[in-house]
Amino acid sequence: MLRHLVSLLALCACTCALAAQPATMRVDYYHTGNALEEHYAMDRVVIEPLPWPGNMSQTIDNTNRGNNLVEVTDPKTGKLLYSRGFSTVFAEWRSTEEATKANRGFQESVRFPKPEQPVRVRILKRDDRNQFSVVWTTDIDPNAMDVVRKQPPAPVKPIGIRVNGPSPDKVDLLIVGDGYTTKDMKKFEAAARRLADHLFQTSPFKEREKDFNVWALALPTGESGVSRPSTNTYHQSPLGARYDIFGSERYVLATDNRALRELAQYAPYEFIEILVNNETYGGGGIFGQFSTAAADNDWANYLFVHEFGHHFAGLADEYYTSPVAYATGGERREPWEPNATALHDPANLKWKKFVKEGTPLPTPWPKDAYETASRAYQKERAALRAANRPESEMSALFHKDLEHTDALFTPDPNRHVVGAFEGANYEATGYYRPEMQCIMFDRSDKFCSVCADAISTIIDLYSRPASKSGI
Template identity: 75%
Template sequence: MRLSSTILSAAALAWATGVLAAQPATMRLDYIHSGNALSEQYAIDRVVVEPLPWPGDMTRTLDDTNRGVNMVEVVDAKTGKLLYSRGFSTVFGEWKSTEEAGKLTRAFGESVRFPQPAAPVKVRILKRDERNQFSVVWSVEVDPDALDVVRKQPPAPAKPIPLRVSGPSPRKVDLLIIGDGYTRAELGKFEKTAKRLAEHLFAVSPFKERAQDFNVWGLAVPTEESGISRPSTHTHHASPLNTRYDIFGSERYVLTTDNRALRDIAQYAPYEFIEILVNNDTYGGGGIYGQFSTAAADNDWANYLFVHEFGHHFAGLADEYYTSPVAYQAASGRPEPWEPNATADPVHPKWLRHVTSGTPLPTPWPKAEYEAHSREYQKIRAQLRKENRPEGEMSKLFKEDLAWTSALFARAPHAHAVGAFEGANYEATGYYRPAQQCLMFDRSDAFCAVCAEAIGQTIDLYSRTKEQK
């Protein structure tokens, strides 16, 4: 007798969420984060009890990775005991660094999730100060028994699909892949694509070696039209997550700024991390640490986009490239980045233990030759977009650029060394990356040792190994 996929899905969901382990409920605080380049404010929106139990390990409730622009802390209101913490970054934080933030004020919805406490707690949002240390910028008391807590949710708009179930959720990293811009007739396509991209993720080290530490779920609410909005080409589609291209004026930047829509859909599957697949072939994606990442599922470079953007979201990895145009304004001075793979100190980089004896710091590389080539490449790229040329022409340009860069780097004396290579974090000077070439630098297919270590540390925060059990 064959069980239906619905029954199998329900069984996998019940097992993986660890219902029998008496996990606490999942509580979510939705709030509004508003401001501009000079100031910011917070205001409570609502407190929600989500439909599924807390997916995380209750023995690893405190974050020791020291990553993110922000940190959430949940403390017992009576005793002050720290119950839960996690680092994260926000869409508001990125927008604040744009030119627009100097001209007007905007508001963004945000959320923090934590195990439901037994008594009132204070939820504190911290932010890094000028010393790169966290300090409290907002605090609000949350009573789990308050009358205005939302405890009943509407029926799930779609059923989660178990793409990879390695064990109970509290012992695993739960990755939720959400589709946006898929019609009902394309839901099978979404499931197939989500499986393929997840398989690729686990073919890339260090995810490859830690594949059994993950559960992967799929979820897609169907749309009336295929694809998401791309305003720069006058393409506008309604979609459940309101994901779109052209975020902050960057044609390739894909995000949703509709946090409530995202959380109200995601809450029906176990998750700690979210990757949104958009049903488009135009190159694009994005990633916010601790929030979500996105990738254009039908692009020729979807494999790279999926992994690169997930690197931002999952491990807080910085972009190491610096010749592509971005929406952000350059920071005054060169403060030390919190990201694990970028530094302003090339002589004593934070990854010094990975640098072998004899490697010069800073580390020479064919920077001038690379930049001369990149300037010409960027001109061609901009022209292709201006003329709205077929996506295949852009993919061909990317392939040629990667081949040229890889050939140049292969001849360099420190091609495979960990050092301090100038050019990172969108800046040509003053910031340094650990390796000459890495998946966070260009469209190559491997993480450097420093990025791999940072990914492993995040996996350790969420997944319990056999030895820990």
């Protein structure tokens, strides 16, 4: 009871601090199309129940991350009022085989501080030149009659996991549960606290712990767990989270964006990680949208941090021997992700500030030996899943694989060197990662220097230094 009272008082304190902030406006829209074309259509404009949680002195995003960019402008003067980079589930789906044969639609949302006057909202997309160009424009009048202004009472109250100050001065992370019954609520809260603790034991989050607030929220469901269609397991869950997204057995996403936004709006948030009440290994992360992790898996700590790296900082996967849900191959264009490169111009490597003089680019590493072992590991992993073996056997295989990788990498002279190691972004050739090993490459426990720096940049975008916040 005392813990929940403290959480309630923390929420009240942050809500009071938000009182001077503008309201939060959300635009829900549909993103449809196929592999060759895409379309947008307005769904609705919503004023959320809580004020804008963000820092109003940092409304413009200059990080150049994401497949998309939302811009809010003054239609009379063209002045840019707000921008944020993001990526979408649609962008991943359109690279699947299904997208070559069918049309699909996805729900999406963008949020921004409520303006006093009409604004123009533009969605931009990266083009073949790696530049953003406008793909959809809509004019929004915050005073229009069809704007949704009244919300129902909060179905559940958020729990303050870590509250370090007013939301405008902090990064607000919301941990949402899916597949938890009323009886599972204590289990969810314990998982949220445990995984938040682990996140802040991992650099650079460890050093920036005081720049975050962490909230937890879960809407009870009728049965425990989320759907896993490949094993004929189906559960109704509030957010529609499920495994087997795009045919990948380990890929977990929430499929009901509206339900997610309608629940999340009752807590201050800028980032969301969804915990699914399952033990089967799985997760996913979309930059600027949300990430997911199986809370009961033996590797939940790793999953939580790895997938949050995608969602929070737009980090690329650095592994390349695991099967993925979408098509790879083709031209090796320079990725926008901060931790992967096509190395077209080694002299201007995007992370060259971390590279010591004399480091060869590309940088040698035991690639052939790693790939030989990985092929055997992937074959065994696929066999375990095909036979639906106990999760403990899969977990043991993961430990065995990591131990082999550590043994292979430890004696290598480039083990901790920052360079350009071929094999990244799901490709064995043509893409390069900054270091031999990283949380984004395997199930190790540290971010490489480049990923840590990329994370710090996003923390700076959303938080306000203590010297400026008065804390």
